[in-house]
Amino acid sequence: xxxxxxxxxxxxxxxxxxxxxxxxxxxxxxxxxxxxxxxxxxxxxxxxxxxxxxxxxxxxxxxxxxxxxxxxxxxxxxxxxxxxxxxxxxxxxxxxxxxxxxxxxxxxxxxxxxxxxxxxxxxxxxxxxxxxxxxxxxxxxxxxxxxxxxxxxxxxxxxxxxxxxxxxxxxxxxxxxxxxxxxxxxxxxxxxxxxxxxxxxxxxxxxxxxxxxxxxxxxxxxxxxxxxxxxxxxxxxxxxxxxxxxxxxxxxxxxxxxxxxxxxxxxxxxxxxxxxxxxxxxxxxxxxxxxxxxxxxxxxxxxxxxxxxxxxxxxxxxxxxxxxxxxxxxxxx
Amino acid sequence: xxxxxxxxxxxxxxxxxxxxxxxxxxxxxxxxxxxxxxxxxxxxxxxxxxxxxxxxxxxxxxxxxxxxxxxxxxxxxxxxxxxxxxxxxxxxxxxxxxxxxxxxxxxxxxxxxxxxxxxxxxxxxxxxxxxxxxxxxxxxxxxxxxxxxxxxxxxxxxxxxxxxxxxxxxxxxxxxxxxxxxxxxxxxxxxxxxxxxxxxxxxxxxxxxxxxxxxxxxxxxxxxxxxxxxxxxxxxxxxxxxxxxxxxxxxxxxxxxxxxxxxxxxxxxxxxxxx
Amino acid sequence: xxxxxxxxxxxxxxxxxxxxxxxxxxxxxxxxxxxxxxxxxxxxxxxxxxxxxxxxxxxxxxxxxxxxxxxxxxxxxxxxxxxxxxxxxxxxxxxxxxxxxxxxxxxxxxxxxxxxxxxxxxxxxxxxxxxxxxxxxxxxxxxxxxxxxxxxxxxxxxxxxxxxxxxxxxxxxxxxxxxxxxxxxxxxxxxxxxxxxxxxxxxxxxxxxxxxxxxxxxxxxxxxxxxxxxxxxxxxxxxxxxxxxxxxxxxxxxx
Numbered sequence: 102x103x104x105x106x107x108x109x110x111x112x113x114x115x116x117x118x119x120x121x122x123x124x125x126x127x128x129x130x131x132x133x134x135x136x137x138x139x140x141x142x143x144x145x146x147x148x149x150x151x152x153x154x155x156x157x158x159x160x161x162x163x164x165x166x167x168x169x170x171x172x173x174x175x176x177x178x179x180x181x182x183x184x185x186x187x188x189x190x191x192x193x194x195x196x197x198x199x200x201x202x203x204x205x206x207x208x209x210x211x212x213x214x215x216x217x218x219x220x221x222x223x224x225x226x227x228x229x230x231x232x233x234x235x236x237x238x239x240x241x242x243x244x245x246x247x248x249x250x251x252x253x254x255x256x257x258x259x260x261x262x263x264x265x266x267x268x269x270x271x272x273x274x275x276x277x278x279x280x281x282x283x284x285x286x287x288x289x290x291x292x293x294x295x296x297x298x299x300x301x302x303x304x305x306x307x308x309x310x311x312x313x314x315x316x317x318x319x320x321x322x323x324x325x326x327x328x329x330x331x332x333x334x335x336x337x338x339x340x341x342x343x344x345x346x347x348x349x350x351x352x353x354x355x356x357x358x359x360x361x362x363x364x365x366x367x368x369x370x371x372x373x374x375x376x377x378x379x380x381x382x383x384x385x386x387x388x389x390x391x392x393x394x395x396x397x398x399x400x401x402x403x404x405x406x407x408x409x410x411x412x413x414x415x416x417x418x419x420x421x422x423x424x425x426x427x428x429x430x431x432x433x434x
Numbered sequence: 435x436x437x438x439x440x441x442x443x444x445x446x447x448x449x450x451x452x453x454x455x456x457x458x459x460x461x462x463x464x465x466x467x468x469x470x471x472x473x474x475x476x477x478x479x480x481x482x483x484x485x486x487x488x489x490x491x492x493x494x495x496x497x498x499x500x501x502x503x504x505x506x507x508x509x510x511x512x513x514x515x516x517x518x519x520x521x522x523x524x525x526x527x528x529x530x531x532x533x534x535x536x537x538x539x540x541x542x543x544x545x546x547x548x549x550x551x552x553x554x555x556x557x558x559x560x561x562x563x564x565x566x567x568x569x570x571x572x573x574x575x576x577x578x579x580x581x582x583x584x585x586x587x588x589x590x591x592x593x594x595x596x597x598x599x600x601x602x603x604x605x606x607x608x609x610x611x612x613x614x615x616x617x618x619x620x621x622x623x624x625x626x627x628x629x630x631x632x633x634x635x636x637x638x639x640x641x642x643x644x645x646x647x648x649x650x651x652x653x654x655x656x657x658x659x660x661x662x663x664x665x666x667x668x669x670x671x672x673x674x675x676x677x678x679x680x681x682x683x684x685x686x687x688x689x690x691x692x693x694x695x696x697x698x699x700x701x702x703x704x705x706x707x708x709x
Numbered sequence: 710x711x712x713x714x715x716x717x718x719x720x721x722x723x724x725x726x727x728x729x730x731x732x733x734x735x736x737x738x739x740x741x742x743x744x745x746x747x748x749x750x751x752x753x754x755x756x757x758x759x760x761x762x763x764x765x766x767x768x769x770x771x772x773x774x775x776x777x778x779x780x781x782x783x784x785x786x787x788x789x790x791x792x793x794x795x796x797x798x799x800x801x802x803x804x805x806x807x808x809x810x811x812x813x814x815x816x817x818x819x820x821x822x823x824x825x826x827x828x829x830x831x832x833x834x835x836x837x838x839x840x841x842x843x844x845x846x847x848x849x850x851x852x853x854x855x856x857x858x859x860x861x862x863x864x865x866x867x868x869x870x871x872x873x874x875x876x877x878x879x880x881x882x883x884x885x886x887x888x889x890x891x892x893x894x895x896x897x898x899x900x901x902x903x904x905x906x907x908x909x910x911x912x913x914x915x916x917x918x919x920x921x922x923x924x925x926x927x928x929x930x931x932x933x934x935x936x937x938x939x940x941x942x943x944x945x946x947x948x949x950x951x952x953x954x955x956x957x958x959x960x961x962x963x964x
Contacts (some may be wrong), residue, residue, distance in 0.1 A: 188610035201616035439792035444787040454822030539948035544941030548728035561745040649815020
């Protein structure tokens with residue numbers, strides 16, 4: 102029902118291009134892991150290697166302790182939810198969901214019963230006789246999920262499954278996906294380039310870039326304590342201030358040498374790390390907060406982005422005395 | 435404005451397709467007295483077609499040859515199209531396809547003629563087999579039904595390879611991957627996913643093959659000889675030898691009826707607008 | 710499996726090219742019959758056919774009929790497709806059906822129908838009557854290809870042009886036609902090759918001036934001859950050149 106995945110030093114080359122560069126990753130049984138990164142970072146390649154759709158140039162993949170080298174997708178304890186869903190258009194929903202069981206020689210009544218059970222798991226109970234073209238995008242996504250789960254895989258692989266949905270539906274499906282994962286207990290490996298989606302569903306986020314793992318950990322850790330500048334920037338907006346020998350463009354700052362990273366919401370009039378007086382240049386109302394651009398008095402031309410409370414309505418030109426409540430210092434790669 | 439643009443094409447089709455067809459149907463109910471056409475409503479031509487054994491035989495020959503040709507052509511073309519679509523590396527596919535259908539562009543008349551050179555008594559096949567000592571006497575292939583079928587299959591394998599390839603290449607590769615991922619073997623992927631998804635394209639190609647094959651005069655005339663007549667050969671005979679236009683028209687209407695039957699038999703899967 | 714695939718591919722190519730290879734090889738036959746044994750290379754037969762006035766006249770006739778009838782079919786088909794893709798006219802499904810219908814009818818029947826009509830109206834058979842028949846068979850093709858190529862993208866651009874004040878004929882000429890250049894060219898060239906090679910309509914609907922396939926047909930009646938091989942090889946060369954040009958300049962660029 103569930104198994105861990107152990108990826109050891111996997112490299113994938115396409116001609117001279119290096120898609121994966123010595124990636125190692127341990128995924129625990131029952132964990133919800135999200136591979137996050139920009140397009141071309143190697144996340145989909147890694148997913149394809151776990152699913153058996155590509156053989157790595159070097160390195161090993163173990164699922165439930167078993168070496169997967171040379172094992173075809175159909176013989177792996179994994180199933181995949183494809184980005185375009187790949188629902189078979191000539192089959193009903195029940196036939197789609199029951200397809201894997203049919204391939205395993207399960208008789209029709211048992212298949213149909215399981216298909217109905219899986220459809221009700223994803224909230225499409227009683228719609229087994231419909232065909233994929235009658236469904237909305239979100240419903241198709243659920244059927245694809247039901248189909249992949251119907252064969253009770255140890256590991257479920259999801260290749261940007263929410264990418265084709267509009268934003269509102271995507272946020273709703275995130276919650277559902279997480280709830281379903283908790284219920285079935287299967288290991289989920291989910292690929293996305295949307296960091297909000299990653300934070301909403303992951304037990305652990307694995308940030309990838311240029312064929313390597315940049316950072317990994319629970320969402321809170323990756324967001325608040327990123328290990329690299331790339332990770333900090335990819336997870337959300339960040340102000341970068343270069344500090345050398347305790348000196349910065351804003352004047353002396355009591356932090357270690359490196360790049361001081363401040364999230365806009367960590368800056369306010371409180372906070373122990375004082376940034377000094379800043380002049381308000383521009384504000385935009387975002388609903389949950391007021392996004393402001395400020396210019397430190399000590400550094401004309403240098404801009405910081407700050408999130409002020411939604412109720413605040415300071416005039417342009419107002420001088421605020423700002424400080425940071427939380428910060429990290431990272432080194433240039 | 436819309437009407438003005440459709441009108442020319444529509445008028446042309448009505449004037450030179452619908453109207454002539456109607457005239458032909460009307461003529462099929464006329465009969466000949468000596469060399470004169472006598473108009474009227476006389477079903478005699480149709481009665482003759484279904485009672486005169488040479489005519490019934492020609493109809494049966496046509497249907498039989500066409501069915502055999504269609505089935506063999508599909509069976510040969512599908513693997514060829516699949517190999518080009520799935521085995522040949524992407525950058526060579528267009529070239530492989532272009533090559534596979536290149537002889538499609540020779541003159542139709544000349545293509546049948548060249549099969550005569552290949553299959554004839556002194557043809558390449560007989561000379562080669564006799565040279566190798568496989569046979570002592572030349573095989574009688576030319577001027578038989580086999581030669582007609584070979585000539586037809588040659589042409590339609592190319593046509594069907596094109597249409598089936600176009601269908602295969604349109605399928606998202608994720609269908610096959612999803613099926614394999616869920617435990618389907620190669621054969622099962624083909625049987626349960628690829629084949630049903632390409633069926634409309636195959637049926638459409640097969641229908642076109644049927645239409646073109648059953649109405650063709652050249653191939654049976656050059657390769658089949660005059661021993662086993664097909665319907666188009668019989669029609670041309672009526673036009674040429676006896677100038678019996680009414681009977682020729684009636685035979686054409688019967689030919690048209692057979693095509694219509696084929697249309698209804700395959701209409702469930704036909705996609706003529708997506709040829 | 711893999712090896713079997715390549716074997717199958719090789720056999721298929723052999724089957725497909727066998728008659729063409731025999732045709733071309735024996736067009737160079739230094740002898741009277743285009744069958745083995747091959748008696749040596751000679752260009753005499755090519756010299757003979759190139760000096761044959763009837764054949765050369767038929768070649769020109771074919772080219773003329775092909776170009777003129779394809780142009781007519783293309784213009785009619787394009788205008789109809791443009792209208793039916795854009796505005797919802799009452800009965801547009803029926804009209805589409807009528808326009809496509811000749812595609813499902815044997816050429817022989819189309820030819821016989823036209824022959825009946827021309828006989829009854831006393832119209833004399835000529836290259837023109839054959840051309841009329843070729844427009845009938847190529848119109849559905851041109852219509853279907855251009856109709857399929859007209860998407861929303863196309864309609865939006867036309868709407869924008871109209872919005873900017875272009876009269877309808879300018880929309881057609883300056884926006885629709887250039888945007889559809891590739892499918893229009895494909896439809897035209899396909900029509901040309903079909904018309905150029907069409908036998909039965911040309912055979913039944915011409916009298917004194919004939920097209921190339923009809924002329925080749927009459928050559929066949931005098932038995933096997935390397936001269937026929939030479940004509941066939943030349944036609945093949947011309948068609949293949951057309952196809953390659955089409956591939957390189959139209960389809961390659963369309964991508």
